[in-house]
Amino acid sequence: MGILIQNAKIMGGAGSFKAADVAVSDDGIIEKVSSSIRPSSSHERVDASGHVLLPGLVNAHTHAAMSLLRGVGDDLQLFEWLRTCMWPREAKMDGRSILLGTRLALCEMIRSGTTCFNDMYFNMDLVAQATEEAGLRATLGYSMIDRAKSGEGVAFDFEGKGRKELAIAETFAKKIQKKKNPLITSSIAPHAPHTCSKELLEASAKLAGKLGCVLHVHAAETRKELAEVLALTKKGSAARRPIDYLDSCGCLTSRTVLAHGVYASKSEVKLVSSRSSSVAHCPVSNLKLAGGGAAPVPEFLAAGANLSLGTDGAASNNSLDLFQSMKVGAIEQKNFRFDASAVKAEDYLRMATEGGAKALGIRAGKIEKGYLADLVLLDARSPNLVPFSSNAGWLVYSAGPQNVTDVMVQGKWLMRGRKLLTLDEEKIMAEAQKRAEKLG
Numbered sequence: 001m002g003i004l005i006q007n008a009k010i011m012g013g014a015g016s017f018k019a020a021d022v023a024v025s026d027d028g029i030i031e032k033v034s035s036s037i038r039p040s041s042s043h044e045r046v047d048a049s050g051h052v053l054l055p056g057l058v059n060a061h062t063h064a065a066m067s068l069l070r071g072v073g074d075d076l077q078l079f080e081w082l083r084t085c086m087w088p089r090e091a092k093m094d095g096r097s098i099l100l101g102t103r104l105a106l107c108e109m110i111r112s113g114t115t116c117f118n119d120m121y122f123n124m125d126l127v128a129q130a131t132e133e134a135g136l137r138a139t140l141g142y143s144m145i146d147r148a149k150s151g152e153g154v155a156f157d158f159e160g161k162g163r164k165e166l167a168i169a170e171t172f173a174k175k176i177q178k179k180k181n182p183l184i185t186s187s188i189a190p191h192a193p194h195t196c197s198k199e200l201l202e203a204s205a206k207l208a209g210k211l212g213c214v215l216h217v218h219a220a221e222t223r224k225e226l227a228e229v230l231a232l233t234k235k236g237s238a239a240r241r242p243i244d245y246l247d248s249c250g251c252l253t254s255r256t257v258l259a260h261g262v263y264a265s266k267s268e269v270k271l272v273s274s275r276s277s278s279v280a281h282c283p284v285s286n287l288k289l290a291g292g293g294a295a296p297v298p299e300f301l302a303a304g305a306n307l308s309l310g311t312d313g314a315a316s317n318n319s320l321d322l323f324q325s326m327k328v329g330a331i332e333q334k335n336f337r338f339d340a341s342a343v344k345a346e347d348y349l350r351m352a353t354e355g356g357a358k359a360l361g362i363r364a365g366k367i368e369k370g371y372l373a374d375l376v377l378l379d380a381r382s383p384n385l386v387p388f389s390s391n392a393g394w395l396v397y398s399a400g401p402q403n404v405t406d407v408m409v410q411g412k413w414l415m416r417g418r419k420l421l422t423l424d425e426e427k428i429m430a431e432a433q434k435r436a437e438k439l440g
């Protein structure tokens with residue numbers, strides 16, 4: 001049965017809203033958008049009066065299972081936080097922890113209007129299982145690292161560790177491809193340019209090309225990473241910065257998602273654009289970890305690069321709320337540039353919708369005929385959204401998860417009237433609490 005959403009306000013041109021009806025086919029595709037659509041007997045009718053209909057938000061960089069580590073070591077410096085809080089707990093995360101952390105993240109994502117996410121972590125079979133059960137759309141990749149942990153300086157172990165990591169990533173990616181679930185795709189995910197050897201980065205690029213996958217990698221996130229990559233690459237030739245280095249390993253293509261991009265130079269901004277790669281801008285995580293920089297968003301926009309928006313994991317953000325990321329990202333840029341016009345609200349709304357969908361190669365992120373019906377309803381009759389004003393700023397600077405009432409992915413409801421339909425939220429929260437306490 002198709003669905004007819006009537007009397008909603010949807011985003012029109014120039015960042016303003018217009019009243020419209022939207023018809024969704026029984027296979028979950030938007031088949032018509034018009035000021036008035038005559039209902040047929042084959043439609044489930046939804047009266048969306050007083051609501052805004054948005055394309056589902058796309059979280060272009062996260063680690064869902066890390067929701068179990070939310071709030072641990074909040075006010076520590078980055079390395080101390082990793083060493084004393086994250087790594088010991090991650091070592092204790094068994095399969096049950098991964099399942100629960102992911103399920104908890106999925107509840108939060110649906111409640112905050114996210115319909116699709118791009119994830120890299122370990123134990124990805126379980127992340128895929130939880131995601132399939134919940135009905136969200138996702139691109140999933142096993143996060144590979146072959147940096148040797150012991151010893152001074154940066155050392156890698158491609159022959160010993162890297163090849164094993166690559167085999168796990170390839171097996172997982174092929175398994176996902178074989179399932180042919182239209183909602184779940186795979187990525188190849190080398191962790192970062194300073195945690196993977198050159199051989200692993202080059203092999204990852206080749207594998208992603210062979211499988212036709214997204215290549216998902218952290219890049220230019222911190223000053224420490226920048227210094228390490230410059231030091232690693234200075235032998236023999238001119239030192240390379242992280243994004244430039246990834247390109248020299250073949251990692252920058254139109255299927256590449258670079259998480260962060262904070263320390264991208266002017267020439268790297270141009271490089272990202274010329275390779276048609278995407279950046280997953282993660283402002284809240286960057287600010288919370290006190291990286292000190294702000295991603296060069298106006299430069300990326302001016303260069304025509306595709307920007308998407310991510311939260312990063314809930315361990316470094318404390319939430320998976322993309323409404324918050326839109327607002328914080330925009331106001332961070334304004335403040336950093338001493339210029340309230342440095343970026344616009346519609347730039348950030350585009351990143352969280354169309355930009356994310358483009359980065360992951362899915363036909364979503366717009367309410368137009370032929371696009372996937374990944375849709376979100378917000379109740380505009382809420383104190384924080386009154387008075388209504390027909391512009392993107394009304395949404396980006398004022399709206400939040402508390403306004404999200406209904407969510408569908410490919411025409412299937414995951415939340416109706418604020419009730420989650422595919423996840424047992426109470427049970428998940430209770431079990432996640434117990435499991436997090438066990439991790440310490």
Ligand SMILES: [Zn+2]
Pocket residue numbers: 061062063218259312313
């Ligand atoms: Zn990350």
